[in-house]
Amino acid sequence: RASAYIISIFNEQIGKGAMAVYLNKRHQVPGWEVGSVMLFIMFCEMFYLLVWATIGFFVSGDTLPDVFGLIPWIALGAGVGLVLWILYFQGTILPNNPLRDKRLLHAFRLAKPWHYGAFFLLRSPALLSAVVVYTVALNLFGVEASLASSLGYLPVIFFAATVPTPMRAAAITSWVILFPENEGQMAAFGFVQHNFFILFNAGIGLLFLRRAQRELFRG
Secondary structure, three states, X not given: OOOHHHHHOOOHHHHHHHHHHHHHHHHOOOHHHHHHHHHHHHHHHHHHHHHHHHHHXXXXXXXXXXXXXXHHHHXXXXXXXXXXXXXXXXXXXXXOOHHHHOHHHHHHXXXXXXXXXXXXXXXXXXXXXXXXXXXXXXXXXXXXXOHHHHHHHHHHHHHHHXXXXXXXXXXXXXXXXXXXXXXXXHHHHHHHHHHHHHHXXXXXXXXXXHHHHHHHHOO
């Protein structure tokens, strides 16, 4: 995973692809099976961020831009869609539809409702820790931010970070858009923070790169 961060400098999704290749080569996990799990993780990631964005809106809605008022409605629609999605893959809806039998959707067929909840619980401590770290960092850059406002902003910015742009450009731009009264500080903050994140992780990856290459290409 650390070595994959080196590739993630250019695109996070390509980094996930590198992990899939590693699992296939190192542990003989079928490529379609790894790809299916990766799709499941990315799917859950969107809902996980949406849930926290909704919580953040209700906690700090007064301090957020008006456009954030759409978040609860988007979450409501997404929630209905998720229920239908789960019912479909459990065979309750359209039981004879062959799409669910595709290999790439294997993980969704196996997943139970509690798997989606478990993903949310496993990822949430990282986001809550990030709220504290980002709040402190924003104030160091001369931007007044509270834990409540950061809880509203961060899920949206993290979602932007999943957009396949070089060096997480979408996330960096989001900081400037969400803090228009501090454009200069936020441009600097977004550039420093996001690029430090991927470069620092890539630096950790260098420590494991030789081992990963040895295990990946041996024989």
